[in-house]
Amino acid sequence: MYNYKMSIAYDGTKYLGWQIQSNQPLKTIQGKLQHILSILFNEDIQVIASGRTDAGVHAKKQVANFHTTSYKSCDEILSYLRQYLPCDIAVTEIKEASERFHARYNCLTKRYGYYIDTQFMPDPFKVRYAYHVADPLNMDKMKEASTYLIGTHDFKSFTSMKNKKKSTIKCIHSIEFEPTSSGFVIYYHGNGFLQHMVRILTGTLLEVGLGHLEPNAIPKILEARTRAIAGPTAPSHALFLEEAIY
Amino acid sequence: MYNYKMSIAYDGTKYLGWQIQSNQPLKTIQGKLQHILSILFNEDIQVIASGRTDAGVHAKKQVANFHTTSYKSCDEILSYLRQYLPCDIAVTEIKEASERFHARYNCLTKRYGYYIDTQFMPDPFKVRYAYHVADPLNMDKMKEASTYLIGTHDFKSFTSMKNKKKSTIKCIHSIEFEPTSSGFVIYYHGNGFLQHMVRILTGTLLEVGLGHLEPNAIPKILEARTRAIAGPTAPSHALFLEEAIY
Numbered sequence: 473m474y475n476y477k478m479s480i481a482y483d484g485t486k487y488l489g490w491q492i493q494s495n496q497p498l499k500t501i502q503g504k505l506q507h508i509l510s511i512l513f514n515e516d517i518q519v520i521a522s523g524r525t526d527a528g529v530h531a532k533k534q535v536a537n538f539h540t541t542s543y544k545s546c547d548e549i550l551s552y553l554r555q556y557l558p559c560d561i562a563v564t565e566i567k568e569a570s571e572r573f574h575a576r577y578n579c580l581t582k583r584y585g586y587y588i589d590t591q592f593m594p595d596p597f598k599v600r601y602a603y604h605v606a607d608p609l610n611m612d613k614m615k616e617a618s619t620y621l622i623g624t625h626d627f628k629s630f631t632s633m634k635n636k637k638k639s640t641i642k643c644i645h646s647i648e649f650e651p652t653s654s655g656f657v658i659y660y661h662g663n664g665f666l667q668h669m670v671r672i673l674t675g676t677l678l679e680v681g682l683g684h685l686e687p688n689a690i691p692k693i694l695e696a697r698t699r700a701i702a703g704p705t706a707p708s709h710a711l712f713l714e715e716a717i718y
Numbered sequence: 719m720y721n722y723k724m725s726i727a728y729d730g731t732k733y734l735g736w737q738i739q740s741n742q743p744l745k746t747i748q749g750k751l752q753h754i755l756s757i758l759f760n761e762d763i764q765v766i767a768s769g770r771t772d773a774g775v776h777a778k779k780q781v782a783n784f785h786t787t788s789y790k791s792c793d794e795i796l797s798y799l800r801q802y803l804p805c806d807i808a809v810t811e812i813k814e815a816s817e818r819f820h821a822r823y824n825c826l827t828k829r830y831g832y833y834i835d836t837q838f839m840p841d842p843f844k845v846r847y848a849y850h851v852a853d854p855l856n857m858d859k860m861k862e863a864s865t866y867l868i869g870t871h872d873f874k875s876f877t878s879m880k881n882k883k884k885s886t887i888k889c890i891h892s893i894e895f896e897p898t899s900s901g902f903v904i905y906y907h908g909n910g911f912l913q914h915m916v917r918i919l920t921g922t923l924l925e926v927g928l929g930h931l932e933p934n935a936i937p938k939i940l941e942a943r944t945r946a947i948a949g950p951t952a953p954s955h956a957l958f959l960e961e962a963i964y
Contacts, residue, residue, distance in 0.1 A: 483842040530843070554839050562839040593800050593808040596729040597776070597847070 473539050476549065477569035480505070480521075480534040483560040485600060485709065489527040490534070501525075501561060505536070508556045512549065513540045522579040522716035526668065528708035530601065533564075535716040537575040575716070581645065583661045583714040586674045586706065590655035598654050603710035609681035611649065611656075617680040618647040618658075620690035621673065628697040630673055631666035632705065640666060640697075647673075659714065668705050676703030719785050722795065723815040726751070726767075726780045729806040731846060731955065735773040736780070747771075747807060751782070754802045758795065759786050768825040768962035772914070774954035776847065779810075781962040783821040821962070827891065829907045829960040832920045832952065836901035844900050849956035855927035857895065857902075863926040864893040864904075866936035867919065874943040876919055877912035878951065886912060886943075893919075905960065914951050922949030 480501070488499045497503030502519055509517040521536040546566045553563045589595055589602040590609065621644055628640040644662040658677065660670050676693065679685040685703065693701050726747070734745045743749030748765050755763040767782040792812045799809045835841055835848040836855065867890055874886040890908040904923065906916050922939065925931040931949065939948050 481842050483845075532843075550838070557839075559840060559845045560842045562842050564837075564839055591810075592796070593803075593810055594805060596727050596806045596808050597778075599729075599805045601843070 473541060473571055474543050475537055475539050475569045475571050475573055476546070477535065477537045477567050477573055477575070478563050479565040480531060480536060481562045481564055482531050482534065483600075484525060484528050484530045486560060487527065489529065490521055490523075490525045490531075501531075501534075504557065504561060505553075505563075506538075508553060509538060509549075511556075512552045513542060513544070515541060520575045522575050522582065523664070524667075525713055526671075526708050526711075529711045529713065530709075531713040533715040534713055535575050535579070535718065537569055537573055539571075578718055579664075579716050581661060581663050581717045582665060583659060583717065584665065584670045585712045585714045586658045586660070586670060587652065587710045587712070588655045588657070588678075595654040600709060601712075602652075602654065603707055605655075605678060605681075607682055609678070610683065611681065613683075613687050614677045614681040615649060617677055617685075617687035617690050618649075620687070620694070621647060625694050626697060627666055627669055627694070629693050629699060629702045630669050630676070632672070632699060633667040642666065642669070670711060671706045671708065672699075672702050672704075674706040674711075678706065679703040719787060719817055720789050721783055721785050721815045721817050721819055722792070723781065723783045723813050723819055723821070724809050725811040726777060726782060727808045727810055728777050728780070729846075730771060730774050730776045732806060733773065735775065736767055736769075736771045736777075747777075747780075748782075750803065750807060751799075751809075752784075754799060755784060755795075757802075758798045759788060759790070761787060766821045768821050768828065768959075769910070770913075771959055772917075772954050772957075775957045775959065776955075777959040779961040780959055781821050781825070781964065783815055783819055785817075824964055825910075825962050827907060827909050827963045828911060829905060829963065830911065830916045831958045831960045832904045832906070832916060833898065833956045833958070834901045834903070834924075841900040846955060847958075848898075848900065849953055851901075851924060851927075853928055855924070856929065857927065859929075859933050860923050860927040861895060863923055863931075863933035863936050864895075866933070866940070867893060871940050872943060873912055873915055873940070875939050875945060875948045876915050876922070878918070878945060879913040888912065888915070916957060917952045917954065918945075918948050918950075920952040920957075924952065925949040 490501045492500045492503040505519045517538050519536050519538045587602040589598050589604045594604040624643040626641050646661045648659045736747045738746045738749040751765045763784050765782050765784045833848040835844050835850045840850040870889040872887050892907045894905045
């Protein structure tokens with residue numbers, strides 16, 4: 473058995489998300505990659521990512537691995553992928569990995585970026601990749617609110633996940649606000665994120681920025697463990713998986 | 719008569735170019751703007767730009783003006799444009815101008831940027847806005863070739879313009895190469911550019927970079943005054959009008 477580790481960048485606009493869907497496999501990133509690699513290796517290839525991304529969400533550095541029974545050089549695989557992948561998916565790196573490397577289990581932390589365009593007239597070149605919020609935002613209050621989210625918490629209020637057996641306890645290491653040419657980005661770094669978690673965190677921080685919530689509402693929202701009490705789910709097109717870290 | 723000067727950014731991907739076409743007015747930037755402004759002012763508005771951009775070419779700061787017989791405040795015009803313009807066109811600024819201001823005649827110089835992605839696997843987020851050239855480029859030779867283009871020359875070899883009465887003499891003030899995250903950009907600054915000129919200049923510089931032409935071929939191409947002897951026209955989607963300068 474051979475095991476390959478790859479870094480993948482994708483524009484998620486046209487896809488149903490990372491995870492393969494049996495009725496529309498080629499409208500998913502995983503499905504596209506598995507389809508091409510299965511032809512190249514002439515066997516059924518399963519591609520395992522660091523985690524799923526939702527429909528419309530982008531990735532700058534998703535990491536995935538796949539096992540094969542036959543050997544091909546990384547250059548050969550990369551050339552084949554370049555030839556057959558659509559232009560909105562790029563495998564930027566491929567390496568041989570130890571047989572036990574598992575992209576999901578071995579992922580230590582992830583960094584997400586949520587991009588907000590605050591200009592009166594939204595930037596035409598950012599429309600596909602940023603959420604336009606024209607109303608004034610109180611950045612100090614957003615930053616204050618974000619401090620309550622740092623650390624290990626039960627994020628049940630911040631997920632739309634319905635699986636009750638899965639733990640909703642996660643650790644956020646940092647939340648950072650950085651200016652961009654058209655507004656700002658919020659970077660979230662943590663050991664893992666639940667379904668829709670980054671988008672609900674962002675939607676809630678925006679509620680604070682808009683003055684609909686006070687920063688000190690955050691601890692109460694965490695405590696309540698109820699999705700309904702947190703802010704809305706911010707749109708997917710402005711969210712990037714910046715990096716899966718090993 | 720009132721005269722308004724505006725700055726416009728647009729993603730040209732879906733348009734036939736700046737200039738209105740009688741059979742498909744709304745597939746042009748000029749047509750879109752004239753349509754919306756004519757409704758707002760309830761009169762026929764003609765929008766004059768610093769110059770045309772071709773189909774598929776983008777602009778970060780195009781400048782245009784228009785005359786009206788009735789007065790509206792700049793804020794009112796901007797709000798109306800924001801409401802009715804599609805998300806790939808943004809009027810970023812509007813000011814009252816003196817009655818004689820003319821966006822084409824008064825434009826002093828223009829700066830264009832041509833973006834090249836040199837990565838093995840093209841960046842999915844740059845696909846719409848950069849030309850992918852995976853073969854190795856000799857940047858030193860490209861820079862050397864570019865020096866022959868600086869100054870006042872007859873650029874007849876570098877245009878597909880067929881109007882024989884129009885002068886083909888232009889002055890290029892500078893050509894600069896700057897690295898980007900996925901490759902590099904070539905900035906052209908000059909007093910004016912002929913139809914397809916920046917794209918043919920870029921196509922010719924790329925021929926030098928690829929080793930198909932020597933840098934000292936440039937003076938001979940300028941002298942020949944024949945389109946056929948210059949390089950190919952580089953694709954439109956990687957070209958930006960960076961700025962029209964007054």
